[in-house]
Amino acid sequence: MSFAPGENVGPYRIIEQLGQGGMASVFKAYHPALDRFVAIKVLHPAFKKEPNFLSRFQREARVVAKLEHPNIVPIYDFAEHEGQPYLVMKYIEGVTLKARLNQGPLNKEEALNIVQAVGNALTYAHERGVLHRDVKPSNILLSPDGSIYLADFGLARMAEAGASTLSKDVMLGTPQYISPEQAKGNIELHEGTDVYSFGVVLYELVVGRVPFNADTPFSIIHDHIYTPLPLPSAVNPNVPGVTERVLLKSLAKDPADRFDSVQALVGAFSSAVAEGKLPAEMETRVLGAASEFASSGEKSSHPEKDKQPVTAQGESSGSGSRRKRRWPWVAVGISSTLICLFVFLLALSSAKPEASESADRADPPPTSLGQEQESPSEQVQTRLVEALTDPAAAYERAEQLAGGGRNVLAAQAFVRAGELFLQQEAFIESADSYLRALELDRVLFEQREDVVSKFTQAAFLGAADEGIWMILERTANEAEGWPILLVIEARAHLFVGEVDHTIPLLEQALRAEGDDVLARTVWAEFELLQGDPAEAERMLGELISQQERMPPWLKEHLHRMNRAIGDEP
Numbered sequence: 001m002s003f004a005p006g007e008n009v010g011p012y013r014i015i016e017q018l019g020q021g022g023m024a025s026v027f028k029a030y031h032p033a034l035d036r037f038v039a040i041k042v043l044h045p046a047f048k049k050e051p052n053f054l055s056r057f058q059r060e061a062r063v064v065a066k067l068e069h070p071n072i073v074p075i076y077d078f079a080e081h082e083g084q085p086y087l088v089m090k091y092i093e094g095v096t097l098k099a100r101l102n103q104g105p106l107n108k109e110e111a112l113n114i115v116q117a118v119g120n121a122l123t124y125a126h127e128r129g130v131l132h133r134d135v136k137p138s139n140i141l142l143s144p145d146g147s148i149y150l151a152d153f154g155l156a157r158m159a160e161a162g163a164s165t166l167s168k169d170v171m172l173g174t175p176q177y178i179s180p181e182q183a184k185g186n187i188e189l190h191e192g193t194d195v196y197s198f199g200v201v202l203y204e205l206v207v208g209r210v211p212f213n214a215d216t217p218f219s220i221i222h223d224h225i226y227t228p229l230p231l232p233s234a235v236n237p238n239v240p241g242v243t244e245r246v247l248l249k250s251l252a253k254d255p256a257d258r259f260d261s262v263q264a265l266v267g268a269f270s271s272a273v274a275e276g277k278l279p280a281e282m283e284t285r286v287l288g289a290a291s292e293f294a295s296s297g298e299k300s301s302h303p304e305k306d307k308q309p310v311t312a313q314g315e316s317s318g319s320g321s322r323r324k325r326r327w328p329w330v331a332v333g334i335s336s337t338l339i340c341l342f343v344f345l346l347a348l349s350s351a352k353p354e355a356s357e358s359a360d361r362a363d364p365p366p367t368s369l370g371q372e373q374e375s376p377s378e379q380v381q382t383r384l385v386e387a388l389t390d391p392a393a394a395y396e397r398a399e400q401l402a403g404g405g406r407n408v409l410a411a412q413a414f415v416r417a418g419e420l421f422l423q424q425e426a427f428i429e430s431a432d433s434y435l436r437a438l439e440l441d442r443v444l445f446e447q448r449e450d451v452v453s454k455f456t457q458a459a460f461l462g463a464a465d466e467g468i469w470m471i472l473e474r475t476a477n478e479a480e481g482w483p484i485l486l487v488i489e490a491r492a493h494l495f496v497g498e499v500d501h502t503i504p505l506l507e508q509a510l511r512a513e514g515d516d517v518l519a520r521t522v523w524a525e526f527e528l529l530q531g532d533p534a535e536a537e538r539m540l541g542e543l544i545s546q547q548e549r550m551p552p553w554l555k556e557h558l559h560r561m562n563r564a565i566g567d568e569p
Contacts, residue, residue, distance in 0.1 A: 003027055003042050009081045012040060012088065028091060037091040038076060042084055057085045064130060064153055071121035073141065073151045089151075094144055098137035098466075111205055112270060114140065117148035119266030122198065125153055126191045126262065133189065135197035136177040137204070174497060175220040176200065176210045180253050183221045192255030195265055199250030199258070202269055206243055207236045211251065215427075215461045215557065217495050218528050218564055225253070243272040391420035395433060402440060411441035415451060422454055427462030431455055431471045439474075456484055457553050460518060463491035483512040491522045494529065502526050517543060517550060521558065533565050540565075 003025070007014050012029040015037070019026045024041045031038050043057075061078035068074065077088035097114060100106070106114070118140055122132060132139075132153055141149040179196035182189060204210050211230050212223040229251050232239040239247075246268045252258045259265040398413030418433035434455035459475070462468050472489055475482070490505035503526065509519040520543055528536035540562045547555045 003040075003081070003084070003086075009040065009086070010077075010079055012038060014040070029088075031088075039089045039091045041087045041089065043086065054080055054083075054085060061087065063128075067125055067128065067130060067153055069121055069124045071117045071148055071150055072125065072153060073149045092141050092143055092149060094142050096138045097140035097142060100142050101137065106205070108273065112273065114142075114148055115202065115205075115266060115269060118150050118198065118201075119262050121150040122191075122194055122262040123266075126194070131189060131191060132194050132197070133182065134174060134177070135194055135201060136174050137201060140201075175217040175224075175495070176213060178221060178224055179255075180225045181255060183224050190255065191261065192258050195250055195258045195262055196252075196255070198262060198265065199247060202265075203232065203247050203251065206239055206247065207232045209235065213464060215464060216525055216528075216561060216564075217464070218525065218561070220464070222564060240272070240275075242275050243269070246272045389420065391417050391424065391426065391429065391433075394420055395429075398433075398436065402436075407440040411437040414440070415448075418451075418454060418458065422458050425461075427458045428465045428467035428471065430458035431462055432467075434458065435471065435474050453551060456518075457551065459484075459488050460491065461553075461557070463488055464495045468492045483509045483516065484518065486512070487516065487518045487522055490519070491525070494522065494526055499526065499530070517546065517554065521554070521561075524561065528561070528565065537562070537565050 003009060003014055003017075005014050005016050009029065011033055012031055015028040015030055017025060017027050018039070024043050027040045027042065029038050029040045030036075057080075058078065061075070065075040065078065073092065074090050075087055076090065079086060079088075095103075118135070122135070125132065130153060132150070134152055135150070139151045141151055143149065177197045177200045179189075179193040182193050200210060212220050212227065214220050214223065229248065232244045232247050233241070246265070249268075250258055250265050259268065394413055394417035398410045398417055401407075401410035401413055414433045414437035418430045418437065421427075421430035421433055434451060437451070438455075459468065459471055462471070468488065469492065472485060472492070475485055486505045486509035490502045490509070493499065493501040493505070502522070506519045506523050506526075509516055513519070520539060524536045524539040524543065527533075527539060540558060544555075544558055544562065547558065550558075
């Protein structure tokens, strides 16, 4: 097998596979002649189907290899192995901007340094006629020595050369960062497409979230084309007006309405941040993509640290698609509504002597959340949990109960948090809450079908979020071999453009479960994204005809997909 660990590819010896994306796989290799490690990117097999692609690949690779800039990952070599084209790039140890943001918020100086470096890289490339076409935080690399690189210029240029074949097999660009004209499939693109994608990155830094996210990649792409941009100040009221104007201009639907160049965008953004005079206590929040969503009903999360080496592709070493996140729901303060609620519940507890702390300690814990009989103190605790209306408060209460060794009551509180998060469409947080309940009380997933159903809903609809990889990993540890995990993993790969993983996983799920409506739903999404709306519509019609045996949320999802196929601007 080519490009397998231990094999030689030209003068390079493959060490390990580091990641796999929609347009290429990346390997760490050793170059003995120069005694250094390199990153080898192997382009998608679909390129091999393009007539005369190898000759065009060599021509375009020469152009990209001439990009010599301190903020661009350099290309050392390019060739083909067994008909498979590959690029050899500098191997960089460090973290992506995405991973860095997961470690904690940026300060203003750090954020502006990154914006300036990426802007310089794009400006240099644009002056030489090279577009990036996939600007996003995971393609921005931060080296331990302080260097900042923009990766994947080579991949973008190769995609231009083979777009006629590649577009049928993989998604060009990332849905959350794709420009409207790129989303429409326009072949003739100009630097305005990079202005837009870079503008999405700036929006994420300033506002704390990307402008468009949905439960299907197609919906995200559709929103970039037709849906008005969510006003930054409406999502995060702390965004200054001068900064908001820069974001609005950079993310205009019509390229002619955007900044004329990346350099103009960076200059306007830097001036706006300086003029905005952000409060000192807000600088790290407003200029941090890991900040909480400010608008009601949005989710907040603080992913755990990821200090793995990254390659020129921007993938973490060790696993190309697994990304871990944690969800520490520690409330900074309790709102007046919750204060009133707890005062009421405290009065309720005080009115019942059996709910005293001494009685609480004396009561033996039940054996399962599904157990019908509860001690008096547990009944009070159950009422306390059921009365909670804020998911973060419910999660925090669950953590307190778990820390005190009261696992069954903690599981009940986690279930409540999961329900509340699900109501707010905070899918990853909901799935995480249900998993915490499972970890504390395994009987839950045997006795409570509603819990299983809601966890499935949360994980399935949360596949667009990178936190899904943490959910999949933890669920596999708790429920190994569960077919639904294959479907969710297939959908997660589809969202990040790794479509070559999607169908094999769906086929495996269908072999295990037979006529699995969730697997068939993802297959229809696959057909829709790969440019076959007629086949997607046919599959959706078959699924909708069987909707009597589906949960309401899945019916709604299918009808939304069906409407999206016929959407007009």
